[in-house]
Amino acid sequence: MTKYLKVFAIIAMALIMIFTVSNIAFADSAQDIITGIEGDTQGIDASGMKSIASRVLGLLQILSAILAVILIAYLGFKMLLGSANEKADVQKQFIPLIIGVVIVFAATSIAKLLLGIMGV
Numbered sequence: 209m210t211k212y213l214k215v216f217a218i219i220a221m222a223l224i225m226i227f228t229v230s231n232i233a234f235a236d237s238a239q240d241i242i243t244g245i246e247g248d249t250q251g252i253d254a255s256g257m258k259s260i261a262s263r264v265l266g267l268l269q270i271l272s273a274i275l276a277v278i279l280i281a282y283l284g285f286k287m288l289l290g291s292a293n294e295k296a297d298v299q300k301q302f303i304p305l306i307i308g309v310v311i312v313f314a315a316t317s318i319a320k321l322l323l324g325i326m327g328v
Contacts, residue, residue, distance in 0.1 A: 213304060261323055265316045272312040279305055
């Protein structure tokens with residue numbers, strides 16, 4: 209079980225790094241090569257983008273809450289019916305679960321806060 213947890217943690221960290229670093233674009237120098245072409249920004253609605261982002265963040269929070277409740281119920285049931293060794297293993301599994309739930313809710317709350325501050 210810990211092997212899969214380590215692999216999941218590594219993949220999650222890699223995705224976080226990719227999505228954090230990939231916000232930078234160096235496309236401004238293309239104006240020297242292609243002249244006379246301007247982007248169409250008439251159809252971009254900032255309030256629509258904020259609405260979509262808030263829906264995605266809300267959906268992420270709901271799905272993570274449902275998954276957390278299911279996992280806590282499963283681990284609690286396993287703890288009630290398990291032997292002393294199994295109870296110790298289940299207690300070790302609770303810690304990453306609680307940390308993961310806190311991280312997901314903190315990340316979505318921070319993202320909503322940033323969207324509100326930026327006024328997107």
